[in-house]
Amino acid sequence: MSVRRRLFGLVAVAMLASSSMAGASDSVTDAIVREAFATATPEEWRDRLAQDDAQALCSRHRNLPPPEVAAQILESQRATLRLPDDGRLMGDWRAGEKLASIGTGGHIGRIQPDPPGRAKGGNCYACHVMAPGEVAAGNIGPSLTGYGRLRGNTPEMQRYTYEKIHNAQAFFPCSHMPRFGHNGWLTPKEIADLVAFLLDPASSVNAGR
Amino acid sequence: MTWRMRGLAAVAVLAAASAVSIVAAATDAEDHAADEIRKYRQMLEDGNPAELMEMKGEALWREARGPTGASLEACDLGLGPGVVAGAYAQLPRFFADTGRVQDTESRLISCMVALQGFTPVEATRDWYRPGSDLEALVTYVATQSKGMPIRVPVSHPEEARLLAAGGELFFRRSGPLDFSCATCHSQDQRRIRLQDLPNFLNPADARASMVTWPAYRVSQSAVWTMERRLIDCVRQMRWPEPAFGSEAIVALQVWLQHQGEGGELQSPGIKR
Structure with missing residues (x-):
């Protein structure tokens, strides 16, 4: 050092x-x-x-x-909200689907740390019901099944969804939800992939009944 | 319409129109998991693997060990030297000889140092390894409070100080995920994935949880004491590791035991 x-x-x-x-x-x-x-x-x-x-x-x-x-x-x-430099708010929904399931990464300490470089995800499924096919979903947050089907994917909706993941407390002060972008846990690209997972009509989140 | 209202409306529409089958499937999976654990618990009712730890702990309690070659039988766990029955139900508590509020783990370590002549490092070595001496001793001590109600004293100023601090720590948010204990444990009927989460603000939930520690954890093939449980929760929150036996961990236990006051101990429990 x-x-x-x-x-x-x-x-x-x-x-x-x-x-x-x-x-x-x-x-x-x-x-x-x-x-x-x-x-x-x-x-x-x-x-x-x-x-x-x-x-x-x-x-x-x-x-x-x-x-x-x-x-x-x-x-x-x-005041902390930042949109991605390339302006791309909707990424790849399949990449987002993977991120939603990853709950590892970022553990430190002596007893059981993560190996360096272990993938971090959003671990959305820990707290949210999302794609109907994934039944092992938590309920600390609201269900997000059909999120895009119910809301559409207008530019405004893309922006809201991106910003909500970036910093949930810009909308709900003291929300339990981590400020994924603001805290640097997820990259802008990863957030855009999660936006796509929620909003892309082809995403498993929006699969028909 | 605000976003919150839209969200609520969306949830309502979903529940009414499209999610019935999803909810049913999720419920099936939960029922299945809960069933399996229930069956497992039944199977182990007459033979919880934690009982091996209890036996090992009792032998360690009685064995002459350490540089002084003394047993722990003169150890004062709060109810007088050598009194084990009922001690766990009233821990953590203040001890005049150390001037600290101590939980079962830290009190046992004090006794190992004072009576048996171990250094603190020796007494805590590998405490987190499955089958450690400390794990066994805590399991033995806790089992001797089976059927007794949790009742931690909070009248000493130090106990009152840690009770207040424990309540604050429960809500203390920090780290890259903004977590506190309350993130997962302040609402009824919540789960992470399929894992049920006790709400420690609800006394019935707190009692139901606190009476089952220490517990044999099937997924870990080990008995976890309360310190082990809490230190791992802190790890999952992505905080650094708190020191074993630190005041923060003891304070949280004072508060949690207080929330669970009156619950009849069933130690050792068995969990996922």
Whole structure:
């Protein structure tokens, strides 16, 4: 590890102690979290343990923000919305179908980390019913079966769907849904593939009865 | 019409017009999975593999071990030295000798250090490996509370502090997927894929879940203690690994046990 990297790490931890975590909730819980994750790297602290404003506010209000806080989150999250550089909102629905089933990737730690480079997916099926043929689907989120059949795939619908996957909290503050694009979990191309999985008339999500 | 309303309307249309067969198929699959687990549970009713761990744990409890060659029989699990019956039902709790609120795991480690002369590193070595000494000891201790109601003390200021912190930690969101415990465990009747999720805000659900730990996990061929369960949940959330025995993990257990208060322990449980 270079000296520069080390310095950066120290700065990250210092920032964490002063700003991000102060914005979270009460200092008792913050101290407990610092102790529990004392061996986490500065990068892990920055990327996985420190809270951004939306995370801190949703935690503090236990996902039920009062109207003025909800409006604040909505505004800050809307400001994060980015469309892909190439303007392509609908990709390949079959690639999206694969991503919807992948629940691996991104696990860290000593006991059972993922091998480096393991594919990350959207793992949509963990929480949503989608294609009728996949019965092992969760229900934390609403059913998305027939999503495109019911809504059409106008440019407006493509944009809404893309942005919803990119940052669900730009529409529903403190939504349980991960901010897949905003947090860099999925690439713009991957999100476009998922948009196609939902909206393409040929997609298994929109298969007839 | 707002997007939320459109979504709701869409769900309604779907349910009414097109999804009846899908729901039926999903229900069939769930029923099948639940049936298989029920059958498996019945089959193992007189022989949960966790009982092997219980026996190993009891032998470890009584065996003279470590640099001092002492057994754990003088270990105070909260109800007095050597009292094992009912201790798990009241853990975590505050211990004056360590000045900390401790769960079963961390209390056993304190005893292994204080009585048997092990170093903390030795006492926790490979704690997560299937069949570890700690897994066996916790299984033995928990089984001695079978049939007793969960009742964790929260009157000591330290216990009250961890209870409050545990409730906050349950809702603490962070990481690349914005997860907290509440993401999966704050609504009734929810599933990940086909896995049922207890809602820990609902006392009936919390009781039903908490009384079954530690549990033999069929998919892991191992008994998982509560610490093991929670540390793996944190891993699934894509957070770094919390330290074994850390206050965060103990605080979550104080809060979870408190949510499940009054549930009669059935330890060891058996799960997917």
